[in-house]
Amino acid sequence: MSLMKKRRYLGKSLLGFMTLLILLTGCTDPNYTNKEPDSKQTLAIQHATIVDVRSGKLVNDQTIIITENKISHIGNSEDMEIPDSAQVRDAKGQYVIPGLWDMHVHLEENYKNAFPLFLANGVTGVREMGAALTNVDQWNTSIQAGMSAPRLVYAGLTLNGGPADEAPHMVYLKTEEEGREAVRLNAEKGASHIKVYSWLPRSVFLAVMDEAKKFNLPVVGHLPVEVRASKAAQLGFKSIEHLHGLFIATSSIEDELFKNADMSDLIGYSLAEIEASQHYDSKKANELFRTFKEKEVWPVPTMVTYFNMAKTEIDSRSKYVPTAVQEYWAEVIRATPPEQTELMTAINSTTPGMVKKLNDAGVPMLAGTDSSYEMTNFIYGVSLHDELEMLVKSGGLTPLQALQSATLNPSRYLDREQELGAVEEGKLADLVLLDKNPLEDIRNTTSISAVVLDGKLMEKQTLDQSVKTYPVIQVADTKDKQK
16 A cells, blocks of 8 residues: 555544445446346245344245246245246245345445455445545446446545545535536446535535436535534435534534534544534434434444444454555554544444434434445444444344344335335345344344345355455554564
8 A cells, every 4th residue: 555545544544434256247237137147047045034124023934936136926935836947945944134235335446355245244235435436437347247246326436625635536626616517427427326525615515415406316425514414404415424413413502613613624523523412402403303304314323433443453353354454454553643542432432322312213324334444444244244233232223223224224215115125025136044033133144144136046155255364463463573
């Protein structure tokens, strides 16, 4: 990695999320299905327990018939007739859930490592939240050439303001026309949404919102510091990443902070949020949360972000992360000053309370991780299971609600509930077979036995063979090595 890249990370690691083989056919088109097969393929999954992610009920001893890439029939196993040509998979004692979605990732140039890791972890869809347009071309070219991949929706370039640096996934805007042109550029690249960033000027943000409507593209991302959450919601802002701005928006000192707080940089903004969290106004919060539900604004907590970045050692599961990336992480960990770790810890202490308040108010959320090799201890696919666990253990969600945040809720957010998000007849066959019940313990989403993507069955052993592994390094070892 270049020195400039390392310096950029070290300068922004406090809010690091601000920067950023071959099994079957995939595609970035959100309406994608596999190429037309030579003949109809039929897969029968027998004796399974289906997890109904709408109701939380378990439906025992079911057979799921998949024809080509769709679920054609579901019924009691004893009553189902299996076509003679069908591939049969016995799932007795196993639980079937919809394929999982990670609704906030950064693939960058890491897609060759990321795609197999996502699939091995039951992640059959991802929402990419900011990358250079050359990266978008790389993904599309590789997938069209036959690389296996989860379903992919992406933003393209992130729209930001403020002083420009060398971040390749961002475009820095000053005028309204520049904002409109950036929307048009991303739309031409097939973007499914437009992502904005914290320092986008309010006037440019309003122009971006207006231009995006012309392309029927939702605007999502970091709530710009010059824009109040209530205003963004009224304008149709569709998802708020990392809960940015919600502490200020639900505080009794919101007006004071907008008038007097220095939120011109990352530290100042974080300190304002922490101060606001100590002045929670339940009346204001309830009004804002009602607006979120009415306008269908989706919070994406990414609780795992600061949790990972606050670790002082390389995660033991980083055997799935290339050695060069681990060495980079070790350098970042060594260079992180104690006061920065303290600030991240403070943010970690406030986030669960906000998640719980949103959930208690009935605001549905999306599970996302901010996974990227630019930030320490993020492991594609693995980190989503960590996020689900944190949503339950720290954020107060039930296992069913956490599961919905990665299945049913993404399908609703994407306006694709008719084809994704549940194990039901007529839907695309994206499924995960588990050895243990995820409604008893959300960590059971890791007990993967097999994955079905677009109608194709992939056993766990095959998935694992597609994932490369590396020795896990220790921070101290890299320090000694440099000496």
